[in-house]
Amino acid sequence: MSTGDVPVLQALGISRSFGHVRALDNVDFEVYPGEVVALIGDNGAGKSTLVKALSGSLALDSGKILYAGGEVTLSTPAQASALGIETVYQDLALAPHLNPVQNMFLGREVPKPGLQGKLGFLDNKAMRDRSRLAFDDLGATVRGLGDPVGSMSGGQRQAIAIARAVNWAKGVVFLDEPTAALGVVQTKNVLETIRRVRDKGVGVVFISHSMPHVMEVSDRIQVLRLGRSVAAYKASNTSMEELVGAMTGAIGGDK
Amino acid sequence: MTTDVASTSNGAPAQAPGVFTPEGAIGKLVRVQAFQILLVLVVIFLIFSALAPTIFPQWSNLRLIIQNMSILAILGIGMTFVIVTSGIDLSIGSVLVFSGVVSAMAMRAVGGDGLPTAGLGILVAVGCGLAWGILNGVLVAKAKVPPLIVTLGTLGGALGLSQVLTGGVDIRDVPSILSDNIGYGNVPGTTLPLISLIAFVFLVAFGIILHRTRFGLYTFAVGSNEEAVRRVGVKVDRHLILVYSISGGLAGVAGILSLSQYGTTAIAGQSQTNLNVIAAVVIGGTSLFGGVGTIFGTVVGLFIPAVLQNGFVIVGVQPFWQQVAVGFVLIIAVYIDQRRRLAAARGTGVKRRFSLGNLVTRRK
Numbered sequence: 001m002s003t004g005d006v007p008v009l010q011a012l013g014i015s016r017s018f019g020h021v022r023a024l025d026n027v028d029f030e031v032y033p034g035e036v037v038a039l040i041g042d043n044g045a046g047k048s049t050l051v052k053a054l055s056g057s058l059a060l061d062s063g064k065i066l067y068a069g070g071e072v073t074l075s076t077p078a079q080a081s082a083l084g085i086e087t088v089y090q091d092l093a094l095a096p097h098l099n100p101v102q103n104m105f106l107g108r109e110v111p112k113p114g115l116q117g118k119l120g121f122l123d124n125k126a127m128r129d130r131s132r133l134a135f136d137d138l139g140a141t142v143r144g145l146g147d148p149v150g151s152m153s154g155g156q157r158q159a160i161a162i163a164r165a166v167n168w169a170k171g172v173v174f175l176d177e178p179t180a181a182l183g184v185v186q187t188k189n190v191l192e193t194i195r196r197v198r199d200k201g202v203g204v205v206f207i208s209h210s211m212p213h214v215m216e217v218s219d220r221i222q223v224l225r226l227g228r229s230v231a232a233y234k235a236s237n238t239s240m241e242e243l244v245g246a247m248t249g250a251i252g253g254d255k
Numbered sequence: 256m257t258t259d260v261a262s263t264s265n266g267a268p269a270q271a272p273g274v275f276t277p278e279g280a281i282g283k284l285v286r287v288q289a290f291q292i293l294l295v296l297v298v299i300f301l302i303f304s305a306l307a308p309t310i311f312p313q314w315s316n317l318r319l320i321i322q323n324m325s326i327l328a329i330l331g332i333g334m335t336f337v338i339v340t341s342g343i344d345l346s347i348g349s350v351l352v353f354s355g356v357v358s359a360m361a362m363r364a365v366g367g368d369g370l371p372t373a374g375l376g377i378l379v380a381v382g383c384g385l386a387w388g389i390l391n392g393v394l395v396a397k398a399k400v401p402p403l404i405v406t407l408g409t410l411g412g413a414l415g416l417s418q419v420l421t422g423g424v425d426i427r428d429v430p431s432i433l434s435d436n437i438g439y440g441n442v443p444g445t446t447l448p449l450i451s452l453i454a455f456v457f458l459v460a461f462g463i464i465l466h467r468t469r470f471g472l473y474t475f476a477v478g479s480n481e482e483a484v485r486r487v488g489v490k491v492d493r494h495l496i497l498v499y500s501i502s503g504g505l506a507g508v509a510g511i512l513s514l515s516q517y518g519t520t521a522i523a524g525q526s527q528t529n530l531n532v533i534a535a536v537v538i539g540g541t542s543l544f545g546g547v548g549t550i551f552g553t554v555v556g557l558f559i560p561a562v563l564q565n566g567f568v569i570v571g572v573q574p575f576w577q578q579v580a581v582g583f584v585l586i587i588a589v590y591i592d593q594r595r596r597l598a599a600a601r602g603t604g605v606k607r608r609f610s611l612g613n614l615v616t617r618r619k
Contacts, residue, residue: 057486076488077485077486077487077488078486078487078488081487081488082488089486093480093482093483093486093487094480094483095475095476095479095480095483095484095546096479096480096546096599097475097476097478097479097545097546097547098472098475098476098479098546102472102476106472106476106483106484106487106489107484107487107488107489108487109469109472111469119468120464120468120469120470121467121468121469122467122468122469122472148599150599151599
């Protein structure tokens with residue numbers, strides 16, 4: 001059976017209101033294994049709300065979430081992580097005083113074998129080796145695995161945050177505006193990373209305001225507007241004008 | 256040409272621009288504030304040794320110094336953990352007194368002068384300290400009251416209850432097994448004060464916990480970015496409660512030690528203890544903003560006031576000057592910490608808070 005038949009993560013008719021504002025209004029969304037889905041929309045369209053709902057950071061008013069075909073309840077980010085759903089937040093969520101290895105394994109430390117491990121001692125060498133592998137795997141140039149993350153450049157910290165998410169994601173990675181603060185070369189690296197992650201069979205959900213990046217890397221593009229899912233396109237047969245039109249409501253797109 | 260011995264290490268580490276950055280392990284050591292402050296301590300030590308060579312550097316005098324700072328060292332451990340999480344614990348002095356009072360009352364109630372009585376006293380003191388620590392932790396972690404306010408409240412609460420329990424009169428009945436052995440006794444066969452060995456064992460044990468274990472790592476992580484730690488599924492609230500419990504429990508230990516050393520509950524004697532301990536922790540390079548700190552630094556930070564006090568008396572300077580000197584050292588230490596944080600923030604654009612308001616408004 002091909003893994004591409006069942007969406008790895010699927011949202012069916014999910015809604016969420018904040019007071020009188022319907023941030024998500026009966027939205028359907030799915031991502032298949034080994035696929036990059038771009039989630040686009042103007043500010044306030046509900047992109048971040050959708051990501052929060054699907055990564056366990058936000059409770060739903062109604063609707064269902066299915067993981068690999070089975071219904072799940074995601075009430076904490078840790079629950080989502082346990083299933084294999086990882087999120088790179090816009091603020092990266094790294095601990096600036098810890099080093100890249102400690103950030104990589106935060107909450108998932110490798111204990112030393114035997115009694116020492118039971119007493120809480122950590123196998124720092126194993127974690128360092130595995131982190132280096134993970135960074136190399138992504139082509140991320142993270143220097144100084146012992147230096148605090150806070151002393152590193154924005155691009156390096158972005159790389160660490162993405163590497164962490166990718167390393168632990170078995171099913172889906174959400175990337176919330178991963179290129180917003182990056183330079184040309186770093187952006188290229190991130191887009192390359194997205195392709196590599198997809199090639200490993202992980203579903204990637206990519207939020208961006210940058211239409212060229214969206215067009216370059218996505219397989220499918222889903223457009224949100226005012227909390228509704230207004231259109232979905234195959235990246236291969238749409239245009240930037242069409243996407244902008246759907247985002248702003250100038251045209252009502254369809255599948 | 257040099258061989259490439261040096262360059263086989265991790266290449267050129269990324270550094271914040273404009274900061275003096277010596278290379279390699281020695282360079283790293285020099286940049287650690289605990290090491291810088293250790294140099295200050297060595298200089299102070301050498302100055303006093305030169306001024307009073309027949310008295311100051313003698314073991315009998317040094318023994319006095321370490322004996323006098325042993326109790327503060329126990330308190331400093333807990334304070335280091337709490338400040339690393341970007342919290343503060345003002346209640347330790349009062350909790351020390353409360354634990355001593357309840358422990359002394361319990362020992363007086365059962366009577367006797369032997370080991371069972373002393374054992375009960377120790378358990379009661381530690382239990383009282385833990386109880387206050389858990390209360391602090393729950394209020395900070397669950398009720399989200401800023402730690403400055405929580406521990407200011409329990410500072411008053413614990414001291415007030417101590418006075419209620421005793422009617423404001425110190426209890427002076429301490430089993431002789433405690434005062435003879437822990438209070439002023441030596442480790443058998445040596446001239447090392449037993450109380451200092453006890454403090455040393457605690458320092459090493461908690462130093463290992465802070466710097467080598469997952470618990471310690473989470474302590475730094477919570478102080479560094481609490482929200483990030485929460486998102487990866489670490490039980491942050493539970494961790495904060497444990498950290499404040501450590502601080503309270505160690506204040507309980509300090510309570511029984513103080514009772515043993517001074518033979519009285521000394522209800523009025525601990526009003527400055529919290530600030531002295533906080534000053535020592537901060538002088539030792541632990542950042543009030545969390546995420547940075549060492550037990551070793553705290554020990555060095557405790558030595559500086561103790562050595563100044565002792566040295567001033569010996570060389571005939573009015574010991575009041577010690578408070579002036581420590582005040583300046585404290586301000587300089589925090590100034591260095593701020594400079595380092597500013598440099599780090601400039602280098603990377605990390606969002607940073609520079610006001611002490613961070614202590615009052617706990618991160619969500």
